[in-house]
Amino acid sequence: MEVLTIGIFCALLIICIITGKSILYALLAGLIIFGLYGKKQGYSWRQISRMALQGVWKVKxxxxxxxxxxxxxxxxxxxxxxxxxxxxxxxxxxxxxxxxxxxxxxxxxxxxxxxxxxxxxxxxxxxxxxxxxxxxxxxxxxxxxxxxxxxxxxxxxxxxxxxxxxxxxxxxxxxxxxxxxxxxxxxxxxxxxxxxxxxxxxxxxxxxxxxxxxxxxxxxxxxxxxxxxxxxxxxxxxxxxxxxxxxxxxxxxxxxxxxxxxxxxxxxxxxxxxxxxxxxxxxxxxxxxxxxxxxLKVGAIVCISSSYSGIFQATGILNGFQKMVCLLADRTKPYFAVLVTSILTSVMACNQTLAIMLTDQLCSRTEPDKLRFANNLEDSAVIIAPLVPWSIACAVPLTAAGAPGYSVLFAVFLYLLPLCDLVLKKITALL
Incomplete structure (x- = not known):
């Protein structure tokens, strides 16, 4: 059920990208889909609304x-x-x-x-x-x-x-x-x-x-x-x-x-x-x-995305995915797990804000130290989203500058940051 729900949401995101429609349509549809999932789990519409509002209140x-x-x-x-x-x-x-x-x-x-x-x-x-x-x-x-x-x-x-x-x-x-x-x-x-x-x-x-x-x-x-x-x-x-x-x-x-x-x-x-x-x-x-x-647009994206987090947390729709991420973190390193997750969320979310929020939701248990986890997020989801050609984070700056999509190949800093992080953490572990 969880995989099907997430899959439908991803499909809607892809349709918006292909058709050139605003991603807000997919996000609003996602809110309805995740609301229906909550309803299927036995929650009332009033409880689901409260979950969503709690998520928005977190980013007031x-x-x-x-x-x-x-x-x-x-x-x-x-x-x-x-x-x-x-x-x-x-x-x-x-x-x-x-x-x-x-x-x-x-x-x-x-x-x-x-x-x-x-x-x-x-x-x-x-x-x-x-x-x-x-x-x-x-x-x-x-x-x-x-x-x-x-x-x-x-x-x-x-x-x-x-x-x-x-x-x-x-x-x-x-x-x-x-x-x-x-x-x-x-x-x-x-x-x-x-x-x-x-x-x-x-x-x-x-x-x-x-x-x-x-x-x-x-x-x-x-x-x-x-x-x-x-x-x-x-x-x-x-x-x-x-x-x-x-x-x-x-x-x-x-x-x-x-x-x-x-x-x-x-x-x-x-x-x-x-x-x-x-x-x-x-x-x-x-x-x-x-x-x-x-x-207004980025505000709307944050509002809708944050409402997801409230529903996700209460219904546990991401629990299975969280366990997989935690298992990966245990077998490798917390940052590596966050980086891999951020690549997947950036490809799926098509915008930086939702990628950050989904990565946070999935990876929050990988690192107990909040400061380290914050830095892991900054060195992953924040700079991975601009490397996805169909993401707003990549397409809008390059379009504004009149540069082609394959300019991402020369965005050297965005590649070096996670690479240097991985190397540094590997060296630190060996020492």
Whole structure:
């Protein structure tokens, strides 16, 4: 019965992928299917509803954070924060170091904004445009972008995936970030060396385009525009609460929008709700987005996915699968079991959020130490989902950057992170 129920859900996911329909349809259908399973097990609809709500209640804090992130990303665009960061850093890019700097710039913006998709749609688009001008293969650029955007998506204090992992594992996000930085050090260094080595072999055609002119028509580029980013970085360093850091950045960005960028105060509600929209075609292609409405889809995915966890836990539908995962962990190592599980959930879930939640549900018993388990999740489900070509986590960033699907082959950091983890844990075990 359990296998059949899960199988039907997987089939619906596959149908949505093939037909190009929103994955939300499959998730809503899944909620009905798992509800019917609960009913078959003898639970009343009222009890099943309570199970689902308990799952959603578990992630209530992250849903509030999504709202703040939507507001923050809109304000950073309108305040000129993202354009200023791009213009001040783009001069560091040279044809002989292009892939390396593409990776590093996407790392920087994704750490600041906490969103892989938003980073790909901003600095990722800029890097892809430059690559086209320089004659750099688009699949290489796409791989470097994919590596960079998920470096920050994994370990930014305002990352939705990092916040979700912290919430699910009941751990502190800043402690998790410290552990993530440690496990990322070796793969990050190797990735930089590889991208630099390949970049040196490439021959650029021209010098870098002048982005200051493109942004200068829309924004007043000044160091003042960097204040919202500086505030959130400073508060992150002193380990202030994530919500406090974001609210402080939002409060800082509003006067910058009004005073520096001459935005009318009456336009603020529209900006916060629907995000930034430019009438300039060039600027719009790179910066349009943000706002509370931009977070509605991911919020809906988290809500529905989290409702599953409540039903799964109460009905025990995943107990058989959990036993198999625990057996694998006993025969190998907890991280290996989590990694294998995350590959399967990422292939099935088609989005990062559901992959994280399913992996957590299946593997929570493999590692009693919550901090270690949180790091295992971050080094598996969070970075495996972007390697699945039909996953939203992979398709959306590459589409935004205009890169082909096989760019995943050059997303070096995403391969090296779990590989280095496995090697390190093997060495540790031998010692």
């Amino acid at each position: 804090n992250i849903l509030l954070t999504f709202i703040l992130i939507g507001m923050l990303t809109a304000l950073w665009r309108q305040a000129g924060t993202i354009p200023a960061i791009i213009c001040y850093t783009v001069h560091l890019i040279k044809p002989s170091t292009f892939l390396l700097m593409t990776f590093l710039l996407n790392c920087l913006i994704s750490v600041l904004t906490g969103t892989a998709l938003g980073t790909a749609a901003t600095i990722g688009v800029v890097c892809a445009t430059m690559a086209s001008a320089l004659g750099i293969p688009s699949w290489m650029t796409g791989g470097a972008i994919l590596s960079g955007v998920y470096f920050g998506d994994r370990c930014s204090p305002v990352s939705t995936s990092a916040l979700l992992v912290a919430e699910l594992t009941e751990t502190g996000i800043y402690t998790n970030i410290k552990n993530m930085i440690k496990s990322a050090l070796a793969p990050f260094t190797i990735t930089c060396i590889l991208y630099l080595t390949v970049s040196i072999q490439l021959h650029g055609k021209t010098e870098m385009p002048d982005l200051g002119h493109a942004f200068g028509s829309e924004f007043r580029l000044s160091w003042i525009a960097l204040l919202p980013a500086a505030v959130i970085l400073l508060l992150s360093v002193v380990q202030a609460g994530v919500k406090i850091a974001m609210i402080a950045s939002i409060v800082t960005a509003i006067p910058v929008c009004i005073g520096l960028q001459n935005m009318a105060f009456t336009e603020l509600p529209e900006l916060l709700l629907n995000g930034f929209h430019s009438t300039d075609v060039t600027v719009a292609a790179m910066l349009n987005g943000g706002g509370i409405t931009s977070m």
